[in-house]
Amino acid sequence: MIKEAIAKVVQKENLTEKEAIDVMTEIMTGQATESQIASFITALRMKGETIDEITGCAKVMREHSTKIKVLKHAVDIDRDEINIDWETIVDTCGTGGDKTKTFNVSTATAFVVAGAGVVVAKHGNRAVSSKCGSADVLEELGINLELPSEKVEECINKIGIGFLYAPLLHSAMKFAIGPRRQIGIRTIFNILGPLTNPAGANAQVLGVYSADLTETVAFVLKNLGSKSAYVVHGIDAIDEISITGKTQISELKNGVIKTYTVKPEDFGLKKAKVDDIAGGDAKENAGIILDILSGKKGPKRDIVLLNAAAVLTAAGKSESFKEGIELAERSIDLGKALKKLEELKKHCGK
Template sequence: MSLAPYIHAMGRGPGRARSLTRDEARDAMGQILRGEAAPEAVGALLMLMRYRGESAAEIAGFAEAIRETLPDWTGPAPALDWPSYAAGRSRGLPWFLLSARLVAMAGEPVLLHGWNSHQSPVASVRDALAGAGIAVAQDMQDAAALLERDKIAYLPLENFAPRALDLLRLREVLGLRSAINTVLRVLNPGGAGGSVQGVFHPPYRELQSDACALLGLEAMTVIKGGGGEFERHPGKDIALFGLRSGQAWTAQAPERLDVTRRLADAAPDPADLGRLWSGEIDDPFATEIVLGTAELALDTAGIAQPGARAADLWVRRHRARAA
C-alpha cells in the first residue's frame, strides 16, 4: 500500500477530485507514522489537502491514527483538554494560562499540550509557564501524575508525539501550514470529556467543531482567539462555536470592557503572569482577559454560572497552593 491512491483521489482535477474518507485518512496517516510513505508523497498529500481545504472526516481520521501511536493515559481523564499550537505573532502575553489555572482551582483537571515556543516574537507560552505556576510534564505518565497533584499540567508535543511534531515542522520546508495544525487541536491525548480550542482563521471554527463531533467529544468551545489561542478579547463580542452534549452549538459572548486596543503588549514580561496572580501588579485589561477566558472554559466544563464562578475563584486565588 502507498499514498498514491489517496493523492490520485484528491488531485484528479476539477469535477473529479474528492476529499478522503475518514477510513482513508486514518490509513494514510498510519502509513506516514509507520515510515512507509515517501517524503515526496507526504508533502504532496498535505499540500493537496491544503489546496482543497481540509474536511472534518480527514481531520478525524488523521487524529485517530495519531492517537493509536500514543502511550496509554495512566490516570483519570482530564476534565478539559486545552491545546496550544498557535503561532502567536499577533499577541502579547499568554494570559489564558491563568484562566486554565482558575479552571483547575475549580476542581476540573486541565491538560494543556502544545508546541509553539519557537514561534512567538514576544513571549512564548513555555516562557510563561513558570510565572503561571504550571508544571511541565516529561511524558504522558508524568502529565497524569501532575494532574493528580496540581489539577493542571502542560505536556509538550515532543514529549508524547514526536512523529507528529516532525509532521508539524514540515511547515518550515513547505512554507505553509498543513492539516496537522488542525489535527493537533482536536487530538485530545488525555481523553478529556471537554475541549477548548482557538483558531486564527474563522472558517476553522466549524471544521474543528465538526471533527470533534466525529471523534465523540461531548463538550467543546472554539473561538477566534488571541493569536489563534483560546483566549478572548474582553473588548469584543465573541462568536462561540462547538458542541454541547455532543451536538452542534453556537452562542455569542458580549464584550466585557468598552475598550479598543490589541492584546499585544508594548514590552511584555512573562513574569507578569505571576505578578498579576499574586496581586503585585494591577492590570484591569489583563484581568478581564483571564476572567472572560476562564468563564468560557468553565462553561465548557459544565460549571454552573461560570462567570460568577470565575470571579469568585479570582478573588480566592491567593489561597491556592503554589504550584
C-alpha cells in the same frame, strides 16, 4: 496510499475518513517520504480540510500518542478507573497561527480553571503564532517540560493540573517535523494538535485561527467523543474568546452543535484594543501571567476571565459564562490560581 491521496486532493476531491486514516498511518509510521508529506499537507490546505479528513487524521494521532492515565481513584466503572469527583478533564489549547501576537491567554486560563476546582490537562507546544508558545512560557515560569509521562500523571492526579508537552507524547510526529518546517505554512497539523490531547480531555475550549473552522472542528470533536466544547475564533484573528470585539463560537453540547457570536459587553466586560492584550517573548509573557494570577486588573485579566468562564461552563462547573467569570474572579482573588502554579512548580519544577 499517500500517492493516490495526493493525486485526489490536488484535483480538489475530498478523502473519506478511512482514506485519511490510511494516509496518516503511513505518515505516523515513517512509510511516507518528506516530499510526500509536504505535498499532501500543502494540497490539503489548498483544498480545505473536511470533517472526515480531520477526524481520520486525529484518530490516528491519538492512537500513536503516549497516553496519560489520569483519574485513577475511587471508582471502577467498566474497567476504567474514574474518580467520581474528578470525572471531567479539560484542555485549554488553540491551533496557534493567529496574527495578533497575544500573550499566552490559554496558559494563564489553565491555572485559573484549576484554581476553581476543575482538573486541567494542558496540552501544548512551543511557539506557532507568536514569539512564545505555552511550552516556552511555562519553562520561563519554572516548569520542567522534559518529564516522563508517569510524573505528568502524578501532577494531574495530585494537584489537578499538568502540562502535556506535545513532542514527548507524540513521538510519531517526528516524521512530519521536517516537512512542516520546510514549507512554513499552517497545515492540518495545526488543527490536529488541540484535538489529540493524550489525557483524553473530554471538555474543551479550543481556539482556531479562522472563523471558517469553528463548526468544522466542533463536528470533529463530536466525532471524537467530546461531551462539551466551545470552538472559538475572535475578531482580529484571535484564537481565543476576544475582548476586542465579537467572537464566533461553535458550541457542542449533548451532541448538538450551534454557532453564534458574543461580545465582551454581553458579560459586563469592557471592550479593549488589540494592543491591550499583546504579549512578547517568554520572559515578558511569564511576567504578564504572574501579574494576572497575583490579582492585577485590566484587559489582560479580563480576557483570561472570559476564557476561563468558557472552560468552566464546558466542564459543567458553571451554568453560564457570567457565573463562570465570577468563579474565575474568586480563583484569582483568593490566591487559588497562583497556588496551582506554585504547586506545579513544586511537583514538576526544573
